Amino acid sequence: MLTARGLGHSSGLGHRRRILDIIILAAQAGALIVFGFLIKPGSALYPPCPFHTLTGLHCPGCGTARGILRILGGDILGGLRQNLLLALTLPLLALADINIIFRVFGRKPPLPLENPPQPWGKLLPLAAAILIGAFWILRNIPVFPFTFLAPEALLRP
Amino acid sequence: MKYCEKCSSILNDEDSVCGNCGTKIPGAQSSSGGDAGAQSSSNPFGASPGSGPSAGPNAGAGGQATPPKYMVPGILSILFCCWPFAIPCLVYTSKIDGLMAQGKVDEAWEASKKSKNWLIASIVIGFVVQVIAIIISVAASAFS
Numbered sequence: 001m002l003t004a005r006g007l008g009h010s011s012g013l014g015h016r017r018r019i020l021d022i023i024i025l026a027a028q029a030g031a032l033i034v035f036g037f038l039i040k041p042g043s044a045l046y047p048p049c050p051f052h053t054l055t056g057l058h059c060p061g062c063g064t065a066r067g068i069l070r071i072l073g074g075d076i077l078g079g080l081r082q083n084l085l086l087a088l089t090l091p092l093l094a095l096a097d098i099n100i101i102f103r104v105f106g107r108k109p110p111l112p113l114e115n116p117p118q119p120w121g122k123l124l125p126l127a128a129a130i131l132i133g134a135f136w137i138l139r140n141i142p143v144f145p146f147t148f149l150a151p152e153a154l155l156r157p
Numbered sequence: 158m159k160y161c162e163k164c165s166s167i168l169n170d171e172d173s174v175c176g177n178c179g180t181k182i183p184g185a186q187s188s189s190g191g192d193a194g195a196q197s198s199s200n201p202f203g204a205s206p207g208s209g210p211s212a213g214p215n216a217g218a219g220g221q222a223t224p225p226k227y228m229v230p231g232i233l234s235i236l237f238c239c240w241p242f243a244i245p246c247l248v249y250t251s252k253i254d255g256l257m258a259q260g261k262v263d264e265a266w267e268a269s270k271k272s273k274n275w276l277i278a279s280i281v282i283g284f285v286v287q288v289i290a291i292i293i294s295v296a297a298s299a300f301s
Contacts, residue, residue: 044298089236114226125228125251
């Protein structure tokens with residue numbers, strides 16, 4: 001009885017979780033195919049950054065799509081330059097996907113991304129929030145060293 | 158006060174399944190007193206100590222499960238959804254370990270729930286705003 005309850009609990013949780021995991025992977029693949037290959041930048045269908053459109057300022061995510069397109073085209077440094085946080089977020093995305101793929105196949109996620117040893121469980125999320133906030137402010141300062149943090153103009157020929 | 162591991166809704170002490178999503182509550186039978194659920198009263202072994210805390214995969218030192226954290230999806234949703242609502246998600250997630258260390262399990266679960274809500278808000282609002290932006294962009298190009 002105890003074993004049955006334990007199994008029932010974990011498999012019920014795992015079922016919902018697995019559907020979500022598959023949706024996450026499919027959404028990533030779909031976004032890559034649609035925005036990487038089907039629709040080109042400059043098309044009206046290409047999603048503009050709402051924050052940039054409204055304010056003219058760069059949000060912390062501005063340049064992500066441009067950067068990924070450059071990297072897919074083989075220009076890794078030119079891609080990272082569009083949004084320096086890509087150097088952090090692309091590896092993080094890859095590691096998170098490794099965990100997700102393990103979970104989809106019913107294995108225990110191998111990487112302790114959400115439960116790092118103390119005191120990183122507290123420090124890492126705060127550091128990420130501060131880094132993103134600082135990046136947001138600094139990349140909007142229109143003076144030389146900071147202009148390097150801003151992405152290049154949207155519609156480059 | 159306890160919270161459902163799956164949907165984070167508030168549980169009554171006497172519940173053996175979550176009233177919101179139906180998930181069985183690990184350790185529901187371990188609450189002291191005679192108000193355990195019908196399921197465990199039909200099974201005297203269900204009340205044995207130690208059966209509850211081992212149910213959670215990430216049970217902490219005190220036998221209390223650490224609530225889920227949302228650092229990675231928080232960071233990724235800020236950068237890939239272009240929308241900063243996930244910054245509170247990161248701040249609430251950062252509080253969880255400290256609260257658990259102080260034994261404030263309820264507050265840790267509350268922080269986890271808020272973190273999750275900010276994450277969902279970030280993703281949903283980001284998605285909706287992007288769709289609206291594309292519609293406006295297409296309409297603008299069609300009428301220009």
